[in-house]
Amino acid sequence: MTDTLASSYDPTQFETRLYQQWEASGVFQPRGEGEPYTILLPPPNVTGTLHMGHAFQHTLQDALVRYHRMRGYDTLWQMGSDHAGIATEMVVARNLALEGNGETRDSLGREGFINKVWDWKQHSGDTIERQMRRIGTSGDWSRSVFTMDPMAAEAVIEAFVKLHEEGLIYRGQRLVNWDPVLKTAISDLEVVNEEEDGFLWSIRYPLSDGSGSLVVATTRPETMLGDTAVMVHPDDERYIGLIGKKVTLPLTGREIPVIADAYVDREFGTGVVKVTPAHDFNDYAVGQRHSLPLINIFTDEATTNDVVPASYRGLDRYDARKAVLADLEAAGLLVETVPHELQVPRGDRSGVAIEPYLTDQWFVKMDTLGARGLELAEKGDVRFVPGNWINTYRHWMENIQDWCISRQLWWGHRIPAWYDEAGNIYVARSEEEAFTQAATKSGGSRPTLRQDDDVLETWFSSALWPFSTMGWPDPARMAERGFDRFVPSSVLVTGFDIIFFWVARMIMMTDHFTGEVPFKDVYITGLIRDAHGQKMSKSKGNIIDPIDLIDGISLEDLVVKRTTGLMKPTDAPKIEKATRREFPDGIPAFGADALRFTIAALATHGRDIRFDMGRAEGYKNFCNKLWNASRFVLMNTEGEAGRSRATGSRPDERPTAAPAGRNTGFSGAPEPKTDAERWILAQLDKTAAQAAQHFAGYRFDLLAQSLYEFAWNDFCDWFVELAKPALHGDDEAAAGSTRHTLLYVLERLLSLLHPLIPFVTEELWQQVAPRLGIDGDTIMLQPYPQAGDIATAGYAAAEADVEWLKAMVSALRRVRSELNVAPSRQVTLLLAGATDRDRERTARFDGSLRFLTKLERIEFIDDASTAPAAATAVVGELKLLVPLEGLVDLGAERARLDKELKRVEVEIGKCNGKLASDTFVNNAPPAVVEQERKRLLDWNLQRDALAVQRAKLG
Known part of the structure; x- marks a missing residue:
């Protein structure tokens, strides 16, 4: 916890520090209480680095995990990585060549080369996990599984042997995709x-x-x-x-x-x-x-x-x-x-x-497995989101072919099959078991056996991921890791391109071996493309590294990164030119939160998603806005600090009263004294309801939009402004209540936002929470806001009144801006056509109107036509007039209005010309013609209003 809040938003000052605190505290691990909520991380390749597809999916998974953790669920985000057979062999072989000592894959032999791979894995193979931490991944790293770990390897061998015993795995000659370089x-x-x-x-x-x-x-x-x-x-x-x-x-x-x-x-x-x-x-x-x-x-x-x-x-x-x-x-x-x-x-x-290429390979028979896998999805045991993706799943499953599972590599799970000199095959869990089988076949003699040189493709071990990570097939280990509690998992977040290669195979294998489905929901994300809709690829030079977006990168370093290691080095000049044109100043540092919010805002249910750098800049400004609003609240609630937070509290416990004799400041929900407070509390309740709805529907885009509007518009802009009259007024009860509401709504807002932007919300919450007497060390274990947390019944009238006040303030500020009136200059407001309701609201919000729009006096008049020359605005039927005398140079204003009238007359002439043309009216689409008629009406209304205003100036 920090003691003070910095004067400016700088994510580099706290993001890494906060993550280290979170991980060290053990908060990412399941607590053993509450309903379980589990997500399986699609295991990234151990050779890989974080790319935008990873960042996109990991952000959404993290948001779901953080949300359910705050809801009191017993959350497990199962971490892990894939051994990536081909990719890893290529990396290590390339490193051997770079060492220049003459060692190669073949000179080392199988055992020597595999030892080199393990050495590389130990020192360089965890890069992507470090990068995942950088974007805030709150997974249980203590349970992380590598697909070559002993536990996972045991599951692979057992699955292979069982499938072979059941006649579902066979060796045969079939046509396969063959890479003649990798062989x-x-x-x-x-x-x-x-x-x-x-x-x-x-x-x-x-x-x-x-x-x-x-x-x-x-x-x-x-x-x-x-x-x-x-x-x-x-x-x-x-x-x-x-x-x-x-x-x-x-x-x-x-x-x-x-x-x-x-x-x-x-x-x-x-x-x-x-x-x-x-x-x-x-x-x-x-x-x-x-x-x-x-x-x-x-x-x-x-x-x-x-x-x-x-x-x-x-x-x-x-x-x-x-x-x-x-x-x-x-x-x-x-x-x-x-x-x-x-x-x-x-x-x-x-x-x-x-x-x-026609070659001997190992295959899994897929007809019966495929029929069962399709049945599970068709009857709803596994649900696809969006629902249309079941059609893709269905098409693949109805046209399923036997699965080639062998690869001619050294790195991977070696196929547990042994051959004798006569060519007999013995599939066994160990070499000793194979010898036993062979001895039985030969009548007791111990023959010479040779293990199959091939390894299993990585998709085979990945197909077992939902239960191999939970200790299967060892009952003791399954109990220790919580198989019965965490299988099936709640949701799988993955891309549409691996629905068949991974999703379908997990469904089939998990059902076959455990009788469970692997997950209840499959949320299918779109494919991240660049701002122009192009697929991101190294050969196109349009890959964006999410870490570069978080930390920033110079143009020179970006060019080097994009042109290094190209499959076609001749592409380098083209890529360098495009990079310099697109990023002349490099990529600025946006921070992890801005990147995450951008991803959430882009997460529609469409197939393709265009990543717009401008959105990241906008959401960094959003984080800055939240920071500044928090500073305002903290500065205006000095001396209201509650008791210091204690450790060990349960996340569902919120203090509602302070211990006797202790000055705790505010606690619990506020009891509002002003309409502005009632309005913001009602908006908070509605936003909480929307958040629950959007999380349930996996609509992260709508969630981001809803939270953005509430945070930026309702709280940071309007409530901060509407609170100022009470804070600076003479009513101590209203001032105290407003301070309480400011703190309460800010703390709840930070909690609402936390799953999407965890770092800045944690840093701000650490300052806000003590002033509300909230127990706990982290926002991560605070209850997520729910509709009904606060009683907002009867607030409808206050909401309507405040919306009227907002419209009045907006209209008057617009007039002041158009007239270029200095912010400190007070003006007169004339109100014409007021109803009794308008008069009552004006009287009640008199102080707020004067404070927020710098009014010297407010006066009601019966007829707007009798008013002196004035700038006008309308709120409902109420006409707002700000007399111009003394505010503006009347001559300059006459000239401005004359110029504006001429411009409007030109537009009216254009519209009339089009609509007078039979060619346009008869040939243009009806919607276009109608739009032109509407434009003519709008221009005429503007001209009439300007003419009235000009006539008043003489």
Whole structure:
């Protein structure tokens, strides 16, 4: 706790300090009391650094956790990180190359390389967790799980063995995404499709009976060496007579059939396509339907193997393409070459074109698991928010394929399968158990066993995340970590791009192994894009590091960061130029709270979210506004300090009375003496109700909007202003009550805002709370404001009266501003057309009106037309007139009004010209025509008002 509040808002002075205090106090850990509320952190890659997608999702998760913690729930935010097989191997291999001592992955061997990975993990692998702390992540770090930890590894082995025992895991040969640089299968999520310029080649395939030929169109002519059919549409009249015949595959001499399949697009190319089942996913499906053979022509490095004719063996796939095209042209079989745009799948790590590759892998059968996973969502056991995302989930689950779970890597969970010399496979929980199985099979002898070299893909261990983090399968550990209490979790916050890769698999695996769903709600967020709607990527140079937004970064450092390590170094000049144009002064430091509030305000239920730096600047100003308003309250409640806070209080306990004999100042809810107090308390109650509604609906954007309007407009602007007459007046009871209300509403406002902007609210609360006699060391354990906390029944009249007062003050301030009257100059106010209610309100708020708008006197008149020359405003039916005599230079005012009248007449002429044109009236959209008529009416009203005002000046 600090003793005094600094004179200016500077987040660098307290954000890090406060986080260290929070974590050291243990407040992030479950308390063991109250209804459980659990969130699973999608485990970020151990190699990663915080990016805007992380910051976006982590902020929303943290807001939910802080909100429910303040609501008295027993909150657990399960932390952890993923071992990231491919990414980690690449990082460590690259570091070995940079060390320059000749060590490589292969020279170290499997065990030596894995030791190097663990060394790297210990010293450099926790960067992202440190960055998460920087944005205020209030997760239970003491329970953090790494997917390679012994507890998680035990769960992986047990799950694999059980699924294998149940016949749901098998080893087989299938087509997979193959990265020929990393020499491993990769998932669809690790494949980036890039639009590139290529060619469409038309090749003549002679019919084997010599009766003619078919012309085939292809973008990959080298794969024709593995063709096993050519294919036409069954309803294509051009080729119906050729179905069932054979063609001679050029350059190989093999005969392959002509088949018919509705997959063929008759409008593409010639309407005839080649079928290479071992090198194209769609062709693979065709091959399965037609029982075609699979001919693999590549090695794992994407060079041609011994299956192809001798002249093409050992060539890189692109060199093979050149050779094939040259020979086709020489043979007169290359019919046409035309430019063609195509989607090239590339590995997101290596950048190399992915090869569909036929290889032996481990798979999980997904038919029954998928049907069950779909059933759980359809019947509402798992709810998607927004609800439309269940359609995406349903589509994937209805078209589910067996899941390839093996990877040709060293870093990861090694597959628990052993082979004997005869090729028998023994899946076991340990090598000793495998030996036991093998001995049983061999009649007692102990054979030589070799463990499978592959590891499981990281999505397999991630699929077990909801229960592997809770100690499964060990019952004692499950009890210790609270499996029964925290499973299922309350909500998963994640992106739409991994609904299938992670969300669906967690649902299926958690249900299969525990009989529970992993989470009750799945809140799907949109994708963070830049201000122009472009996806953030390193290659585009538009990535924004959230830490740079928090701490700021110079232009020079930003350029270096964006142009270092590019996959295509030639992009560096373009990226540097764009960066210098967009950020000529670098990125200023906004602080964590401003970034968090920006994220919340942008968190709509849309698919894409554009990040606007200007919003961050605006919300830093918001934090500054809150700071200054708090200083005002604290300065005006000096001497009202309550008793010092004690430790050990429960978060749901709020003192309502002070111990006898102790001067505690204010405590509990205030008993308002003024209408302004009743009004702000009513607004507080409404805002609390809105906050509960928006949290329940995951509408963080509406939550941010509601809290912003209450904080900035209602409290910081209006109530601070409306409080001043009471604070400076002679009514001691009203002054004391107003001070109490200022403190009370500010403390409740800070609590409302805390889940979104935790740092500044904690720093301010530490100063405000003692003056209200509130027990507790942190705002984090204070009860979150709820509708009905204060009795606002009967406040409706006060609300209406204060809204009238606000309208009066706003109108008069606008008049003063337009007339450029000095702030200290007092003016006269004439009121015409007043009702009895207006007169009563004017009398009651006489002091406030005079104080807030610097009025010398207020006078009622019967007819506004008899008033001297005056500036006018209207509140309802009441006319407000401020006489101009002595306030302004009447000559200058006449000139100003004449100039304004001329401008308005010009606009009226434009409107009349458009509306007099038959072309405009008949051809423009009706809404546009109507809008123009409305503009004409508005301009005429302005002209009439100006003319009346000008006439009064003579």
